[in-house]
Amino acid sequence: MSTQARKQSTSDRSLHYRTCPLCEATCGLEVTVEGDASDGKVVRIRGDRDDVFSHGFICPKGSTLKQLHEDPDRLALPMVKRDGRHVEVSWDEAFAEIEQLMLPVIEEHGRESVAIYQGNPAVHNHALTIYGRALISALGTRNIYSAGTVDQMPRHVSSGFLYGDPLAFPVPDLDRTDYLLMLGANPFESNGSLATAPDFPGRLQAIQKRGGRFVVVDPRRTKTAKAADEHLTIRPGSDAAWLAALAHVLFDEDLVDTGAAGEHLDGVDDVRRLVAPFTPEAVEHATWITPEITRRIARELAAAPTAAVYGRIGTNTVPFGTLASWLTDVVTILTGNLDQPGGMMWAHPAHLPPHKVGPGRGFVTGRRTTRVSGRPETKGEFPVAALPEEIETPGPGKIRVLVTVAGNPARSIPDSDRTEAALASLDVMVSVDPYLNETTRHADVILPPPSALARSHYDLAFYGQAVRNIANYSPQLFDPQGPCEEDIIARLALVASGQGAHGDPQLIHDLVLGSVLRAAVKPGRELEGHDVAELRAQLGNRSPADRALEAMLRSGWAGDHFGARPEGLSMELLEAHPHGIDLGALTPQLPGLLRTVSGRIELAAAPLADDVERLQRWLDEVPDGTTANSAVLVGRRHVQSNNSWMHNVNVLVKGRERCTLQVHPADAAAWGLTDRGQARITSAAGSVEAPVEITNDIAQSVVSLPHGWGHDAPGTRLNVAARRPGVNSNVLTDGSMMDPLSGNAVLNGIPVEVAPAPPRDTEASNTESQQESETV
Numbered sequence: 001m002s003t004q005a006r007k008q009s010t011s012d013r014s015l016h017y018r019t020c021p022l023c024e025a026t027c028g029l030e031v032t033v034e035g036d037a038s039d040g041k042v043v044r045i046r047g048d049r050d051d052v053f054s055h056g057f058i059c060p061k062g063s064t065l066k067q068l069h070e071d072p073d074r075l076a077l078p079m080v081k082r083d084g085r086h087v088e089v090s091w092d093e094a095f096a097e098i099e100q101l102m103l104p105v106i107e108e109h110g111r112e113s114v115a116i117y118q119g120n121p122a123v124h125n126h127a128l129t130i131y132g133r134a135l136i137s138a139l140g141t142r143n144i145y146s147a148g149t150v151d152q153m154p155r156h157v158s159s160g161f162l163y164g165d166p167l168a169f170p171v172p173d174l175d176r177t178d179y180l181l182m183l184g185a186n187p188f189e190s191n192g193s194l195a196t197a198p199d200f201p202g203r204l205q206a207i208q209k210r211g212g213r214f215v216v217v218d219p220r221r222t223k224t225a226k227a228a229d230e231h232l233t234i235r236p237g238s239d240a241a242w243l244a245a246l247a248h249v250l251f252d253e254d255l256v257d258t259g260a261a262g263e264h265l266d267g268v269d270d271v272r273r274l275v276a277p278f279t280p281e282a283v284e285h286a287t288w289i290t291p292e293i294t295r296r297i298a299r300e301l302a303a304a305p306t307a308a309v310y311g312r313i314g315t316n317t318v319p320f321g322t323l324a325s326w327l328t329d330v331v332t333i334l335t336g337n338l339d340q341p342g343g344m345m346w347a348h349p350a351h352l353p354p355h356k357v358g359p360g361r362g363f364v365t366g367r368r369t370t371r372v373s374g375r376p377e378t379k380g381e382f383p384v385a386a387l388p389e390e391i392e393t394p395g396p397g398k399i400r401v402l403v404t405v406a407g408n409p410a411r412s413i414p415d416s417d418r419t420e421a422a423l424a425s426l427d428v429m430v431s432v433d434p435y436l437n438e439t440t441r442h443a444d445v446i447l448p449p450p451s452a453l454a455r456s457h458y459d460l461a462f463y464g465q466a467v468r469n470i471a472n473y474s475p476q477l478f479d480p481q482g483p484c485e486e487d488i489i490a491r492l493a494l495v496a497s498g499q500g501a502h503g504d505p506q507l508i509h510d511l512v513l514g515s516v517l518r519a520a521v522k523p524g525r526e527l528e529g530h531d532v533a534e535l536r537a538q539l540g541n542r543s544p545a546d547r548a549l550e551a552m553l554r555s556g557w558a559g560d561h562f563g564a565r566p567e568g569l570s571m572e573l574l575e576a577h578p579h580g581i582d583l584g585a586l587t588p589q590l591p592g593l594l595r596t597v598s599g600r601i602e603l604a605a606a607p608l609a610d611d612v613e614r615l616q617r618w619l620d621e622v623p624d625g626t627t628a629n630s631a632v633l634v635g636r637r638h639v640q641s642n643n644s645w646m647h648n649v650n651v652l653v654k655g656r657e658r659c660t661l662q663v664h665p666a667d668a669a670a671w672g673l674t675d676r677g678q679a680r681i682t683s684a685a686g687s688v689e690a691p692v693e694i695t696n697d698i699a700q701s702v703v704s705l706p707h708g709w710g711h712d713a714p715g716t717r718l719n720v721a722a723r724r725p726g727v728n729s730n731v732l733t734d735g736s737m738m739d740p741l742s743g744n745a746v747l748n749g750i751p752v753e754v755a756p757a758p759p760r761d762t763e764a765s766n767t768e769s770q771q772e773s774e775t776v
């Protein structure tokens, strides 16, 4: 058991501190364990009051790491599909099966017949983050898909064009800002995203306590909106137009002052010209926000001592996602709030090198396009909404082999009926996943990783977008029942690259670590000229992913540089600080962070500027309201959920049904719907039925269903989830709707028709409910 264990004298109970890996908030947990690493049990999990970042905050999911660890449905052994049913096999058999299935297809159809999909938990798991590249190289394919294109790709693309680095997301400096304008985010439920801030709600309330304001823009009156100083109801999909109007007012009223970032900025006059048509009056009918409010908010942003403009899911997963993301930064920059305390700032994660001032390589998209509908690549990936057609469409390059890692595309990507049919038609599918769920039921082989408590944890991805610079390492708490996740990926990589089902995973571990160390000794780095083998010899005796992590951290800006900076970060130092190490508030990063070819912020980068015309056209065409039975569908999150995969935890799904269709009372009356009655919702892609929840907390002609439900598919092993399956909102989303600049799917603002569900066959539904009460 870890060196962090503090034995209590009276029993064999011990306390352990670790970071919750479930969402982006990175809360510190205090875990009480009885027994040791081999047979120990979790007694209790609560917030770690001494955590340097979360100070004891925890949400209802944090303590369910215990239930996830103990879940009898979580797979302990690999599963192989035999005669249409999944059966447990040994690890050796599983890899042998993959070799037998995969290699002949690759031999016949080439590596362009292979694709990979990486899901959200892959960025909450440093082994997967570090080993992703190695698996992709071994697969030898450029058919790379991820949850990024049903989520934040617009943010990558706008940061790529503006700053030259698609990972350089500025985040709201929550703890110092005087004014926060927040669009399409509901951190009181989601705990925040692309802005890592444990206790996001508390940090928002602290803005008010110190005399500041926060304003929420959302078509629903969310919990966050209710806590805000002001809530603006906006038409789904119209944020880009509204933000352009804010920028317009800043120019029109001579309020533009770009502050310190102005020294590094090109394109302000181009932006002035681009937003000129977007007067508050011109956008009113399209956004539902009055010109008076638009002008006032622009003035407030300009007048606030510090202000931040932050947009999330509701601004990203829409047809103008990239423009909206760009315009949040435009408004920030025009009011002098970029890279300034209290404004939008950048984290500098400990594992990265110091920035170097000078021109970078810039950012481009569209270096390749998809085979069937010619969708551009962004950040090396194709839009995942195009995956089904790439599997369905015959011809050279047809995808026949799919590897999914930590993803549930059968629930998370648009047009689920079509997606599932495509998954079912694959020649070979392999999933690295702890559950037999809606996606993995289609897999020929499922390879289950250890539970989150049986691996170490370090938030490599999220410290790059945190509101303070933090380093916090959590050692593994329990011995894994099977191989660690990097061993699973390494063995899969060996099989895929033709090195055999019995290859030694150490080969891949050496490659991965070698590439980390070679990067660390490159010219210009602190460790330039060091011998890779000599550095390797100085690493501790840890798991392979932790050795790679150690190499990154020790060579990063805050690291000990392998002894040259003894006060810097090392694994020993991190282990001696189980509540984390606070490296301080965010500091200005300009101009060193910029990687554009010009070495400057390219505020009116051509691809962004060119897309404004499409926004202008939409503005001219969009009707005032909606008609008759039609509405637009938006999503929502509940604090007890985590996308599609935590509905098998009983404490999180019990109680009142949460998978409901929220409808405004006036719409309910017009459409003949009753509270808790069933509605049928129909879109261009499909149709589902869901219980109605009539509420004033949603705009008229907008309806909302949460995503990630629909757990009644046959062939899964999710016993708790299947009892309260809910309906899958992605049956309704349409894979052909995309933000063209980023390839991101449109998940919000889907045109739908809503009507009372036709009455069911009463006899059948009686038997159903009787059976249900017998099994519960």
Ligand SMILES: Nc1nc2c(c(=O)[nH]1)N[C@H]1C(S)=C(S)[C@@H](COP(=O)(O)OP(=O)(O)OC[C@H]3O[C@@H](n4cnc5c(=O)[nH]c(N)nc54)[C@H](O)[C@@H]3O)O[C@H]1N2
Binding pocket: 118, 119, 120, 121, 125, 147, 150, 151, 152, 313, 405, 406, 407, 408, 409, 411, 412, 413, 432, 433, 434, 435, 437, 449, 635, 636, 642, 643, 644, 645, 707, 708, 729, 730, 733, 747
């Ligand atoms: N309509 C609609 N659709 C959406 C969204 C929306 O707002 N509306 N949101 C989108 C967003 S933001 C996202 S991020 C995506 C998420 O999309 P996905 O990542 O595809 O889906 P998840 O539901 O997160 O499923 C994660 C999978 O990883 C598995 N898993 C959990 N932990 C681990 C682990 O440690 N290792 C491995 N190997 N597997 C693990 C789970 O069992 C599950 O199968 O969904 C998107 N889909």
Ligand SMILES: Nc1nc2c(c(=O)[nH]1)N[C@H]1C(S)=C(S)[C@@H](COP(=O)(O)OP(=O)(O)OC[C@H]3O[C@@H](n4cnc5c(=O)[nH]c(N)nc54)[C@H](O)[C@@H]3O)O[C@H]1N2
Binding pocket: 023, 024, 120, 151, 183, 184, 185, 186, 187, 189, 190, 191, 192, 193, 217, 218, 219, 220, 222, 234, 235, 236, 237, 238, 239, 312, 313, 314, 315, 318, 634, 635, 636, 637, 638, 639, 640, 641, 642, 643, 644, 748, 749
């Ligand atoms: N409890 C819980 N927490 C989670 C997750 C989860 O599933 N459950 N998922 C995690 C993941 S993967 C992510 S990416 C983050 C997402 O974190 P958030 O971005 O905070 O996600 P949501 O809670 O879905 O909030 C999106 C809001 O946008 C609103 N909206 C919809 N359309 C529009 C629009 O066009 N304009 C505007 N202005 N608003 C709109 C919706 O009503 C909703 O309130 O949450 C993470 N945290």
Ligand code: SF4
Binding pocket: 020, 021, 022, 023, 024, 025, 026, 027, 057, 058, 059, 060, 061, 062, 063, 191, 198
């Ligand atoms: S908010 Fe909840 S799920 Fe997210 S890190 Fe904190 S405890 Fe975990």
Ligand SMILES: [Mo]
Binding pocket: 120, 151
């Ligand atoms: Mo996400």
